Amino acid sequence: MRRTLGFALRLAGATALSLLVWWLAVTPFDRLPPPLSRSSFLFIAIRILNFPVAVAGELFYPIRGVQVLFDGYSTWCDFCPPDELFRHQMRIAIPTYLVLFYLPSLTRSIARRDARLFRRIVIGLLVYALFTTAFFLIIADSIGRSAFRAAALCLLILSAAAAFAWSKIGPRWKLTAIVAVLLAGASIFSFIASDSGGTRPFFVSYLMLLIFGVSATLGMTWAIERLAIYASNPRRERTLHSQ
Numbered sequence: 001m002r003r004t005l006g007f008a009l010r011l012a013g014a015t016a017l018s019l020l021v022w023w024l025a026v027t028p029f030d031r032l033p034p035p036l037s038r039s040s041f042l043f044i045a046i047r048i049l050n051f052p053v054a055v056a057g058e059l060f061y062p063i064r065g066v067q068v069l070f071d072g073y074s075t076w077c078d079f080c081p082p083d084e085l086f087r088h089q090m091r092i093a094i095p096t097y098l099v100l101f102y103l104p105s106l107t108r109s110i111a112r113r114d115a116r117l118f119r120r121i122v123i124g125l126l127v128y129a130l131f132t133t134a135f136f137l138i139i140a141d142s143i144g145r146s147a148f149r150a151a152a153l154c155l156l157i158l159s160a161a162a163a164f165a166w167s168k169i170g171p172r173w174k175l176t177a178i179v180a181v182l183l184a185g186a187s188i189f190s191f192i193a194s195d196s197g198g199t200r201p202f203f204v205s206y207l208m209l210l211i212f213g214v215s216a217t218l219g220m221t222w223a224i225e226r227l228a229i230y231a232s233n234p235r236r237e238r239t240l241h242s243q
Contacts (some may be wrong), residue, residue, distance in 0.1 A: 006105075012099035012197070020129075021049045022089050025066055053089070056096045065089040117166060119228075124162055124221040128155060131217065149192075154213065157185035161214045182210050207231050 024046045057064030066089050077085060111118040132151050164177035186207035187223055 018093035
């Protein structure tokens with residue numbers, strides 16, 4: 001009963017927020033006096049509130065809302081009636097906000113049940129953010145939808161590999177699962193490269209890059225975790241190392 005009520009409240013909140021963002025996006029504030037014009041605070045608020053939906057639109061394109069991160073001057077739904085645009089926006093906005101509303105409770109649940117796992121997740125995300133930032137800085141002149149999707153796919157592959165690596169299953173099953181995740185990830189990258197009409201996809205090259213990236217991220221996460229534990233309590237670090 002409690003979970004059902006929680007889901008209903010989150011769904012109602014996600015629907016209300018989606019309708020609010022839609023109303024703010026279609027209301028012609030630029031025709032109102034300057035305090036309410038789009039060049040003021042309202043324009044920034046719309047961008048901030050709709051940012052998660054724009055990110056989801058990039059990940060699940062062509063399923064998208066009225067705004068995406070890299071529009072590219074496309075003719076997407078140029079002649080759609082308002083009700084069609086509304087349907088597209090609600091179709092992706094409500095699930096996006098619903099997932100965001102579940103993140104705080106999921107984070108608290110993980111932190112209460114397994115503080116060590118929660119610490120590893122936080123460190124792993126920070127390491128991933130560091131690598132992703134360096135990647136985007138290197139390709140600063142060619143950042144687009146393909147680079148964004150590649151970063152998101154890498155996060156998905158890394159999350160799956162980390163879930164198996166930090167699980168309590170046997171070492172052989174861990175290794176088998178991680179290898180399967182890497183092979184599947186390399187296959188997906190190869191399929192995307194061939195589907196985009198670019199150069200010939202090299203499965204082995206993608207596989208080697210994924211092996212290096214996942215190994216480096218998990219290795220740095222483990223090293224940072226050990227250093228943090230040792231800095232706070234050297235005796236506890238020895239105890240964890242012996243487990």
